[in-house]
Amino acid sequence: MSLPPLVEPLDALSSREHLRTARHQRLAGLGSEGQRRIAAASVGVIGAGGLGAPVVLALAAAGIGRIVVFDDDDIELSNLQRQVIHRLQDVGRPKTDSVVRVASDLSETEVRVVGTRLTLDNAAELISGVDLVLDGTDSFESREVIAGACERLAIPLVWGSVQEFAGLVTVFWSAPPEGADAVRLHDLYPPGSEAPACSAVGVFGPMCLQAGSMMAAEALKLITGIGRPLLGRIAMIDVLAGTVREVPLRAARTTAPASPPASPAAPQTIPAVDDPADGTVVIDVREADEVATGMLPGARHLPLASLLGDVDTVAAELAGSEVVVVCQVGMRARRAAQALRGAGVDAVVLRGGMDGYNSRRQPA
Structure with a gap:
């Protein structure tokens, strides 16, 4: 089902942004009003890595009003295989520098950088003020912190995960509009779940662009109220098979806990x-x-x-x-x-x- 637009539109775009986003404004259902909603939106992007990099590219190109990027890492040479906003000359510099550069090269998107690591104590305060969050982190500890903050703030969380040749994309929202069911991270993974970072198991670089692009599209759909968001559904990417399929995701019940779909994040137990x-x-x-x-x-x-x-x-x-x-x-x-x-x-x-x-x- 479609959901109401998350953001009220600006009164008008600048003349340059009006021309730059002309192809968006010709899209049935999005139009000028949808583009003005995009320009009014403020989004939090957690991590400027494999998923955060294509998310930032897509959102800045789309003309998002403000990106608040949370990352405290510096760029390593091994990042460049999949983190497409960084360059060889950036190695050793903060990842957030690339976000600022990319946004200014693409559009009038404002970038605010937060180099403080998110914790249970500070996450909700630091994230507050954005309309939605996109989580591209690769540890369950971080994911749980971010999901908990979004639940407390009652804002949607666009979530992605990539490992090896597989990826997952979905939307969590603890307080969606009337008629939509709430879905949370713990409906997919129980508290205390673990998964290795991509540095341990590897990740196929092009898949990061695919999953990150899907995450950005989900954010834009929520902001503008078009299409059918992945709330209550998980998109499952299998690059080797060349498929994207979906499975339903509903709130877990105490009598029947939800089990995560088969993926690299949920391996079979081995002695x-x-x-x-x-x-x-x-x-x-x-x-x-x-x-x-x-x-x-x-x-x-x-x-x-x-x-x-x-x-x-x-x-x-x-x-x-x-x-x-x-x-x-x-x-x-x-x-x-x-x-x-x-x-x-x-x-x-x-x-x-x-x-x-x-x-x-x-x-x-």
Whole structure:
């Protein structure tokens, strides 16, 4: 169902913005009034990374009135594979610098930068004043803080998640207009859920643009009141299959808690150990540059892609062995162990990966 426009329109656009956004104003249902609503809107963008970068590009190009960007990170070289607003010469600079530059290069969008990290204590106060929030963070701790603040402020939260070759996009809103059901983050993921950051499992760069573009479109739909927002629905992107499908999302009931859809954020549970036993075969599925920093004694290096590409042959070689699979934090190891167990191998993972193993061995 369509929802009422979230923002009242400006009386008029500047002459330059009127010309610049002419193609928007020709769209049936959006028109001049919708563009003036976009120009009047203030949005919070949490994170200027893989999702925040295309969100900022799309919203600034659309002529959004104000973007309040929350990010306290500096740009690293490895960010440039997917965070498309940053450039080689920006490495080492704050990510928010790129947001300011991009917005000024595209439109009259005003940018306000907040370098303070959001916490349970300050998030609602820092976010207050925006019409909606777009969350592009990659940790559940941050997502829960942001979702809780939006619930307290009763503003919509456009939410996205990307890992490996899959992505999710939806809208949460604790107090939507009459006729629409409230949906919250914890209706999708229970409190305390965990997922590895994309730095641990990787992410396919072009998918960030796809998911971020969808997030920006959801924000513009809410602002202008056009179309059918993803409130109560989750868009599920599978880049390898070339598909985008949806599943319904409704408020969780105490008798039947909601389960998240199958995705990299909800892997199958695999047994884990803290330390491989003597005689156990250890398979390290990290990449060559990672294992160069150190491996478990006697471990066999077999990158995840190689293992998954010929799992039956690998399983035949390991038949009858007790196998421990290790990666950096655990996500890739769980995926490899799941494949091996499906092929009949008694495979478990090293709990917490190499990061967890090394931390357990640090002096108390």
